[in-house]
Amino acid sequence: SHLLGYLAFFLAYRFKWKIGVVAPKLAQTWSILEHSHRACVQSKVKPVYDNRYEIILPGGGVIKGLSGNKTAFTQGFHAHLLFIDESHDIELDVVTESFYPMLANYAGRMILSGVGGEPGSPIEAMEFDYQSIYPWTEYIDYFPRYQKTVDKERRIMLPEEFDAHYNCLPLDISQHQ
Numbered sequence: 476s477h478l479l480g481y482l483a484f485f486l487a488y489r490f491k492w493k494i495g496v497v498a499p500k501l502a503q504t505w506s507i508l509e510h511s512h513r514a515c516v517q518s519k520v521k522p523v524y525d526n527r528y529e530i531i532l533p534g535g536g537v538i539k540g541l542s543g544n545k546t547a548f549t550q551g552f553h554a555h556l557l558f559i560d561e562s563h564d565i566e567l568d569v570v571t572e573s574f575y576p577m578l579a580n581y582a583g584r585m586i587l588s589g590v591g592g593e594p595g596s597p598i599e600a601m602e603f604d605y606q607s608i609y610p611w612t613e614y615i616d617y618f619p620r621y622q623k624t625v626d627k628e629r630r631i632m633l634p635e636e637f638d639a640h641y642n643c644l645p646l647d648i649s650q651h652q
Contacts, residue, residue: 476503479558479588480510487511487536488520492555493581501564504540505529507560511538528551549573553580562587574599611641640650 476498483494496511511530515522524531528540543565554577559565570585578585582615611625627628629637639646 476508477562479560480502480507481514481548483507483538483556483558484511484514484518484530487530487538488518488534489536490555491532491535492632493537493539493553495539495541495552495554495557495566495574495577496555497543497559499543499561501528501540501542501544501547503561506573507558508540519566528541535587543569543574549577553577553583555581555583557583557585559585559587561589563589610643 479496483496486492487494496507499508505527506640508528508530512525515530515532520532521533522530528600531539532538539552539554541547541552543559543561545566550573557574557577559570559574562570575585577583611621615621615625625641628641630638633648635646635648638644
């Protein structure tokens, strides 16, 4: 998610694009936008307008946070690019009815990201085979500070969830239902 925040800032600043950042819950969207705010500070770019869910950069680039919640009112924004993080937890009709039309004015693109899914999410109802080959232990070699995040998540998640998200194993929570 933090990479999406930095990438959104870069593309909005460099190409003057309007970028939408979407996650299933507004708090998750804020987490991504927090990294866009941090990128502004680190790049010494002073936004023309800056609040928690919208950053307007000098020259016309915009980063706007939107909720992927089914009840959220998201119409009225048009974008060159939409990042939809944790897209597996957003219902398909929300994406097609609310977000896809936002790309029409600029012939924009949509980038879906995310791995896994919480029980009951739309993606968990589908039958598919996802495999990742990059476990957290290899990531630690490049970013040692990531160990703190992994340790925190290990305490919060069920062992099966942790294995699915961090050890690249299939998610099987049938014994907990």
